[in-house]
Amino acid sequence: MTASRQTGWQAFLQIVTLAALAGFLLFRLADPAPVTEPAFYWLLVAAAWLAAWEFNHTLSSGRSPLSGQARWLAPLLFGLTLLVLWEAVCKGAAIPTVLLPAPSLIAGRMAGAAPTLWADFVQTVIRAAIPGWAIGCLAGFFVALVCDRFDFIRRGLMPIGNFVSALPIIGIAPILVMWFGFDWQSKAAVVVVMTFFPMLVNTVAGLAAAGRLERDLMRSYGAPWFGTLLRLRLPAAMPFIFNALKINATLAMIGAIVAEFFGTPVVGMGFRISTEVGRMALDMVWATIAVAGLAGSAFYGLLVLAERRITFWHPSVRSR
Amino acid sequence: MSAVAVRPAQRKAGPALPVLVLTAFILAAWYAACLPMNADLPLMANVKGFQERYLAAWALERPVLPAPHQIVVELWNSTVNTRLFRETADGIVLNPRNLVFHAWVTLSATLLGFAIGATLGIALAIGIVHDRTLSRSLMPWVIVSQTIPILAIAPIIIVALGSVGFTGLVPKAIISAYLCFFPVTIGMVKGLTSPDAMQLDLMRTYNGSKLQTFLKLRWPAATPFLFASLKVAVTISLVGAIVGELPTGAQAGLGARLLSGSYYGQTIQIWSALLFAAILASLLIGLVALAERLTLRSLGARA
Numbered sequence: 001m002t003a004s005r006q007t008g009w010q011a012f013l014q015i016v017t018l019a020a021l022a023g024f025l026l027f028r029l030a031d032p033a034p035v036t037e038p039a040f041y042w043l044l045v046a047a048a049w050l051a052a053w054e055f056n057h058t059l060s061s062g063r064s065p066l067s068g069q070a071r072w073l074a075p076l077l078f079g080l081t082l083l084v085l086w087e088a089v090c091k092g093a094a095i096p097t098v099l100l101p102a103p104s105l106i107a108g109r110m111a112g113a114a115p116t117l118w119a120d121f122v123q124t125v126i127r128a129a130i131p132g133w134a135i136g137c138l139a140g141f142f143v144a145l146v147c148d149r150f151d152f153i154r155r156g157l158m159p160i161g162n163f164v165s166a167l168p169i170i171g172i173a174p175i176l177v178m179w180f181g182f183d184w185q186s187k188a189a190v191v192v193v194m195t196f197f198p199m200l201v202n203t204v205a206g207l208a209a210a211g212r213l214e215r216d217l218m219r220s221y222g223a224p225w226f227g228t229l230l231r232l233r234l235p236a237a238m239p240f241i242f243n244a245l246k247i248n249a250t251l252a253m254i255g256a257i258v259a260e261f262f263g264t265p266v267v268g269m270g271f272r273i274s275t276e277v278g279r280m281a282l283d284m285v286w287a288t289i290a291v292a293g294l295a296g297s298a299f300y301g302l303l304v305l306a307e308r309r310i311t312f313w314h315p316s317v318r319s320r
Numbered sequence: 321m322s323a324v325a326v327r328p329a330q331r332k333a334g335p336a337l338p339v340l341v342l343t344a345f346i347l348a349a350w351y352a353a354c355l356p357m358n359a360d361l362p363l364m365a366n367v368k369g370f371q372e373r374y375l376a377a378w379a380l381e382r383p384v385l386p387a388p389h390q391i392v393v394e395l396w397n398s399t400v401n402t403r404l405f406r407e408t409a410d411g412i413v414l415n416p417r418n419l420v421f422h423a424w425v426t427l428s429a430t431l432l433g434f435a436i437g438a439t440l441g442i443a444l445a446i447g448i449v450h451d452r453t454l455s456r457s458l459m460p461w462v463i464v465s466q467t468i469p470i471l472a473i474a475p476i477i478i479v480a481l482g483s484v485g486f487t488g489l490v491p492k493a494i495i496s497a498y499l500c501f502f503p504v505t506i507g508m509v510k511g512l513t514s515p516d517a518m519q520l521d522l523m524r525t526y527n528g529s530k531l532q533t534f535l536k537l538r539w540p541a542a543t544p545f546l547f548a549s550l551k552v553a554v555t556i557s558l559v560g561a562i563v564g565e566l567p568t569g570a571q572a573g574l575g576a577r578l579l580s581g582s583y584y585g586q587t588i589q590i591w592s593a594l595l596f597a598a599i600l601a602s603l604l605i606g607l608v609a610l611a612e613r614l615t616l617r618s619l620g621a622r623a
Contacts, residue, residue, distance in 0.1 A: 053453070056457050057453045060455075060457065061453070070456055075456070075459075075461060077457065078461065082461075096483070098479070098480065098483050099480050099483060099484065100480065152341075155339075156338030159339050160343065163602070166555045166602070166605060167555070167597070167598045167601055168555070168559040168597050168598075170559055170563060171574075171578055173578075174578050174590050175587065178582065179384065254472070257471065258471050258563055261566045262566075262582050269472065270472070277475040280479070282476065282479070282480070285475070285476055288472075289468070292472055293468035296468050
């Protein structure tokens with residue numbers, strides 16, 4: 001492929017075409033009237049989609065004047081295209097709400113039921129997922145330090161840790177609900193257990209990551225175990241630790257929500273999902289999922305930002 | 321729990337003793353914890369004397385924390401000591417009182433979901449590696465899709481597919497597939513891009529086509545990555561199948577056993593279902609590891 005770079009004029013023309021088609025389609029979607037001219041409607045949808053794809057293609061292949069921004073612009077456009085297509089297909093094919101509600105319906109529900117969604121968010125994320133995540137990660141970290149100090153424990157605990165982290169740990173949720181009651185304490189406990197082992201395994205692997213040369217240097221300085229840990233081995237372990245923190249962020253959300261399927265007070269995301277599914281109020285379920293997705297992505301995104309700040313020296317960060 | 325058997329390649333003979341000591345320590349702590357955990361149950365109120373109290377705590381019918389041997393005995397009773405088959409009007413079927421029946425229900429969803437998810441994951445990875453537009457616009461969303469607590473979607477998938485007539489196996493398999501495509505995609509993108517510039521240049525000097533480069537260089541180079549991610553994927557697939565059984569109510573499967581156990585306070589039943597799930601998980605990983613060793617040997621890798 002030897003396609004040349006777009007001129008500013010060509011790029012302008014492409015953007016105008018895309019904007020016109022997208023605007024036309026959005027206008028048609030905003031109209032509450034049902035689709036009476038299916039051939040034209042689907043042609044419009046296909047044209048808008050093709051224009052978006054073509055734009056994304058020039059953007060990603062570095063031929064567009066905007067290609068410098070492709071890192072965030074391309075996925076954003078892709079996501080928006082998916083959202084619009086979802087809306088268009090729901091409207092055009094008249095898909096029943098039970099099967100798949102349109103994004104506009106979900107957004108409307110999110111705005112309408114904001115207080116309920118906020119209460120669920122506080123119960124599940126602020127009370128259960130985040131404290132459980134923090135406790136589980138800290139516990140895993142300190143046990144990893146113990147493992148590092150006493151090699152016998154490390155050699156015994158590591159195979160067990162690897163084994164346990166491959167198990168369906170979520171299954172202990174009903175047991176912990178019996179032990180700690182229906183409220184958020186039991187959900188936090190599930191999250192603690194789920195996040196403990198990934199942190200343990202990753203931290204131990206990370207503490208072994210510092211090079212032999214650097215360690216020898218520390219020894220020649222006469223640095224004690226703790227000094228070596230603080231100055232050399234913990235910084236070297238940071239990429240592994242952040243890896244575990246990120247894995248655990250998703251696990252924490254899953255753990256807190258699924259644990260609520262086994263019994264909760266009448267608030268919480270898992271409770272909301274399971275009851276609204278029972279009442280066939282699928283738009284509310286999707287609204288809850290959207291909140292969970294936003295919360296999970298924000299949680300993850302914050303960790304990625306912190307990781308870039310702290311492990312700025314790592315090749316995977318420097319190459320950006 | 322034979323923890324060593326999971327990753328035989330990485331461990332030499334060394335860690336057997338530490339593992340045994342720590343496992344024994346954990347078991348001892350478990351037995352010791354049975355009394356304080358169960359002390360408040362009504363059945364324990366009239367039991368006096370230290371030894372008697374412990375013996376009673378290890379033999380309760382619905383303990384808060386069952387003793388390990390109770391779990392093993394329950395597992396034995398519900399698998400080996402229960403009739404495996406049952407005669408019905410439709411012929412001979414697996415007996416729903418037997419835990420093997422429930423394990424099979426879960427396992428079939430796991431395997432179907434694993435097959436779909438792995439295929440999808442590999443296909444996505446191939447697309448991402450070969451098409452720049454896909455890699456730029458799809459890859460970030462693949463990652464975002466994992467920050468969404470996917471298991472929470474399980475009830476929706478069950479209900480939505482149920483309303484168009486799919487029930488039982490397929491919805492659960494789809495949940496498993498959604499969960500397990502991710503590690504496969506990530507691993508395969510890494511694997512398919514692992515050949516370095518020199519090797520790719522060599523293919524170019526041979527005038528190799530894109531397809532030939534893929535078949536003779538990229539795919540073999542990605543095989544170790546494939547198996548590493550398949551091991552992760554197969555366990556996640558099992559988790560997906562178990563969670564997929566929760567919203568349908570307690571009908572069949574290991575997840576249903578967990579749920580009905582928690583409804584009726586049958587703690588030993590929950591623990592034995594968990595133990596069975598653990599055994600199933602290690603068997604599945606073992607199978608993937610076996611396939612890995614056979615494949616890599618036929619590719620000429622040094623063990």
